[in-house]
Amino acid sequence: MIALRTLISPNRPWIHLIYLGMFFFGWLYLPPTRLEVITGLASMAGFIALYVFAMRRMDWTLYPAAAFTTLLGLLLIPHTLGGGVYFVFAAAMLGRLDWTPRLWTAMALLALTSITAVWIYAPTPLFALAMAGLAAMAAGGSMIAARHERQADQAEETRSRAAREAAEAERQRIARDLHDLLGQTLSTVTLKAEIAERLMSQDGERARTELQAIQTISRQALADMREAVIGLRGRKLGDAMRESVQRLADAGVAAELEGEEDTDDRLSDSASTALAMVTREAVTNIIRHANASRAKLGFFRQDDAVRLMIRDNGRGGADPNGGGLSGLRARLEGLGGALEVGPVNRDEGTLLTARLPDQAESEGQSQ
Incomplete structure (x- = not known):
């Protein structure tokens, strides 16, 4: 269930693949030939594989991936207006990157290429403007989603780090408590055992008393250890x-x-x-x-x-x-x-x- 929510989150890039349905609107306007259907579906499958690969890496590979996607749009738009959707995806892919001068250059080239291609092959100027606006919205939305995704990842990392630090603090607490509680107890046991050994042949009753004391101290040490591990100390x-x-x-x-x-x-x-x-x-x-x-x-x-x-x-x-x-x-x-x-x-x-x-x-x- 959690994986499904992550998959369809608007901050994740996978949900945006549903916009590939726009590709088929061009076929409604101008029915395709059998070759165009095969070519269109094959190119879409290749694009999806490239899209998933690049979006999972979220690094420099988005640049060549966006360039290939733009080229795909240029090859398909003369045959179907739905090919313009690949310009939208190219903008969305670039929008996932941090804004740098190199990204601004890539965005400018994409805008010039896509607007020119759509203007040439679009049936009306309004259609060209609509496609350009959709690409701009995709880039902006992708940028915002990427920022939210990074913030969510940072929050998760913060929670994980806090959990690790809490676990380490608890481990150190147990280590300190075991040292503090058992160190002197074991020293006393050792001392009394040495006394009992010396008295064994001289004063059996005193040696027996020391051995009984060792038993008492050992039982207390076991209780101390249990309390240290579960944190229920309270020594006065x-x-x-x-x-x-x-x-x-x-x-x-x-x-x-x-x-x-x-x-x-x-x-x-x-x-x-x-x-x-x-x-x-x-x-x-x-x-x-x-x-x-x-x-x-x-x-x-x-x-x-x-x-x-x-x-x-x-x-x-x-x-x-x-x-x-x-x-x-x-x-x-x-x-x-x-x-x-x-x-x-x-x-x-x-x-x-x-x-x-x-x-x-x-x-x-x-x-």
Whole structure:
């Protein structure tokens, strides 16, 4: 059905082939011989093939195609006035091209040739003027149709590009979420597995506890992965900070919370989730790379912004453009926030600061 609508659209050139019926009007005026019928139908079949070929390419081939069509009209019009319809088609074919000096020249030559031929063989001057006017209308209509067709193609390309960009954005979102959600979880599983292995021969009960913790963490990781894929996240910052303190403690890093406790009261789900992701990524980096013994996680409100600050006393030198942090920076910037990492000097530890607009402050001002 869609293909049929496209085929008969006035912006497409194929519907205009119905005007070939005008060719047979000349036979009504002057009945043809058998040879003229065969010649006329054969030339029409050849023209249709040429017309379809040139209109599908829509390039320089329209020039020789229009010249051949004009020649066909010149050969047929002495035998039938219907041959003048080929001048109309030649004008329509040229009208599909962009208007350039070369096209203006081709149009002028076509007009001079067709008007002269029709004037010579037309029974009345009115018929010649009518044919010239029809050719001019065909050229103008073809030009307008070509412009509409190009606009429709550009709109379709815009829609396709938007769909591709949306798909790519969703792919990147899933990739970021899987990294943010699973990176620290898998690190914890690895750490606890190593602890359980060391305790297996020394303290079986403690080793069993660590193995049970691994099972719990693995189930949570599976749930996190499913949520990341379907986009139904909603992790709370407060929960992430408390869990991170326990994870740091399990890894031998003394950690404490500071700042305000009502972390989620004035945060939207998207903001709370984004800051929770930052917390988990920062803690994962501390456990993996910082070689730290102490860490602090704090949530503060200052002026019209909320700030999440995570610092450690490790080796420092964190890469602010690393894969995980760059993804989190993009997430925060999408919410009107920012992510800063420093100092970057070695042996000075690392301070990570995530900032977002204070939504409660904004709502109070709007009221």
